[in-house]
Amino acid sequence: MVDLCEKPFSLNRGGARSKPAVLWETAFHTDAKFAGTFIRKHAAKLLCLAMLALTALLCSCSMIGPLVQAALPYAGMKLAFACIPEHTPVDTAAGPRPIEQLEAGDWVIGFTGKPVRILQKHSYLEQPETVFLHITFADGASVDLCGMHRVAGIRAREIQLDQTIAGRQVAGIESRRGEIRSYDLLTEDAGYQIHGVPVNSMIEEMHAAAAAGMRSVRD
Numbered sequence: 001m002v003d004l005c006e007k008p009f010s011l012n013r014g015g016a017r018s019k020p021a022v023l024w025e026t027a028f029h030t031d032a033k034f035a036g037t038f039i040r041k042h043a044a045k046l047l048c049l050a051m052l053a054l055t056a057l058l059c060s061c062s063m064i065g066p067l068v069q070a071a072l073p074y075a076g077m078k079l080a081f082a083c084i085p086e087h088t089p090v091d092t093a094a095g096p097r098p099i100e101q102l103e104a105g106d107w108v109i110g111f112t113g114k115p116v117r118i119l120q121k122h123s124y125l126e127q128p129e130t131v132f133l134h135i136t137f138a139d140g141a142s143v144d145l146c147g148m149h150r151v152a153g154i155r156a157r158e159i160q161l162d163q164t165i166a167g168r169q170v171a172g173i174e175s176r177r178g179e180i181r182s183y184d185l186l187t188e189d190a191g192y193q194i195h196g197v198p199v200n201s202m203i204e205e206m207h208a209a210a211a212a213g214m215r216s217v218r219d
Helices: 019-025 031-058 064-080 203-218
Strands: 010-012 107-109 115-125 132-137 142-146 168-176 181-187 191-194 197-200
Antiparallel strands (some): 132 142, 132 168, 191 197
């Protein structure tokens, strides 16, 4: 698993590996470390939302309380999912188009390789420290996404060098920060393609996780 606390790194077959790269390769089974980092990083935001919910409850506000309680699970999910960074080209029948230029109703190449319509487009404001991964394949294809996003059903942060994904061999993995916007698309099938690589839509998974959080709050 990618440790989001590490400085930007680069992993490439046949090349020298920096210390962060070695740490990255050995971090796949340190979920606890990722969880601790996540909590420390976003504790202030979650605490602020919790205080708003408590204030609304104490003030007996019939509207604000339920709204804030409903927002808490979704806010937590967004802190975990960062989606596809701005300027990433999505495959369409007419050629690649930047994801930010696409809208609901547009046609793209779907997860299975057939044209599908976009049903929803979600856009997000990102924190500058959010880590995004650039994964390259031996045939020259590449994808840019956050560590929680799935490529052919596999979370990006779990992908390793030389692994075969959707018939392509992973040749390099790099990380970077500094993106300010990200996007995701809900299509008529499981997702869409970037440079011919099937990328899952995470909107329904994020919604399901948030809904489970709401149920736990109610319970």
